[in-house]
Amino acid sequence: MKRDFPALANACASGVWRTTWIVLCKEIVDALRDKRTLMTVLLSSAMIGPLMLFALSNIISAGEAKAERREMYVQGAEHGPTFTNFLKRQGITAKAPPANYEEQLRSGALNDAVLVIGEHFEEELIRGEHPQLEVLYDSSSREAASGAGAHVLFNAFIRERASLTLALRGVAPEVMTPVTIAERDLVNKQARTTRFAGMVPLFVLMAVMIGALSAALDSTAGERERGSLEPLLMTPSQRIALVLGKWGAVTALGILVSTLCCLSFLPAQALIRSESLQAMFQFGWKETALFILFLSPFAAAISAMMMTVAFYAKTVKEAQAQCSLLLTFVNLFPLIIIMNPGAEPDWFFAVPGLAQNLQLTHILKGETLTALQILLPCAVAILLTAGGIWNVARRLQTAAVR
Secondary structure: OOOOHHHHHHHHHHHHHHHHHHHHHHHHHHHHHOHHHHHHHHHHHHHHHHHHHHHHHHHHHHHHHHHHHOEEEEEOHHHOHHHHHHHHHOOOEEEOOOOOHHHHHHHOOOOOOEEEEOOOHHHHHHOOOOOOEEEEOOOOOHHHHHHHHHHHHHHHHHHHHHHHHHHHOOOOHHHHOOOOOOOOOOOOHHHHHHHHHOOHHHHHHHHHHHHHHHHHHHHHHHHHHHOOHHHHHOOOOOHHHHHHHHHHHHHHHHHHHHHHHHHHHHHHHHHOOOHHHHHHOOOOHHHHHHHHHHHHHHHHHHHHHHHHHHHOOOOHHHHHHHHHHHHHHHHHOOHHHHHOOOOOOHHHHHOOOHHHHHHHHHHHHOOOOOHHHHHHHHHHHHHHHHHHHHHHHHHHHHHHHO
């Protein structure tokens, strides 16, 4: 009797996909039943955009308001009328610091630098000596360190005094500047945005992993702990179909959470109070679509990896600890960019997490990705996904035999 092998193969394939679809729908329904966990994940992902942009806007607005006030703490302003007059001509108001400003600087209660003018500053300046201006600040404070950058102002005062001295002696002040310097900043507006919004890709990646975590734990270690995995393995369904269905549901939830997170940045831009940040941070529908497109392979890979790790655990608590360790390592990979600033080697795009962080950063900058920068992360994600699915299916087959 002659067998129709193509028809038999089509029937088997049809059965696998039918079982996969049934398991996928079942896992999604189970995830939707856990309303408390689902709402927590969805709400947290939807609030990432508004909270992040609101906090970032407040920080930048506070810095801009401080710069507009143009104030400086000056101790002993009466000892240096020449310098205080120079500050007034620059539009800067000299304020007396608190009495215990040194203690407040050490404790962090005072964040602004304090300029100290010596008692004999004016006399030494008139005699042509080199009086000293002392700047007190705490380098661990970002605001105080930036206030200490007033050395540009001090240099302007020094140049002015030197020019007056040369003019009194009949020497042209231009001899002090034999060379002029012209600067051109080649960075574009969107690239400058990443200085303020460079954390956006990292938060979006975290949203993907958090969204897939609960479903990955529940569909593997959760079913084993509840005792519902053994009846499932007693069915004649092929193990690969069961794994594909579970993996598809976990990936779908990861993509759903990442989509909500990306969409949250669209209305959140109305919360930006800083005009400069609002002008620079341009995150529209195009950026949203590209974010979701490049995050989808990562969601598939991280879902397969978490299912693999969780399946080796005997309880949900153990699986959660192991998956948290995995996510910690993935979150640490983007720190390589901070430790190695500058050009990006090609192997960066072969590291999960780091590659997606770079891709999303390039999108924020408005830069075009090369074929290697697009295909290499996808290839790595496909390999990790296939390896994770095969490993879980093999483990299910072994569990069925036992």
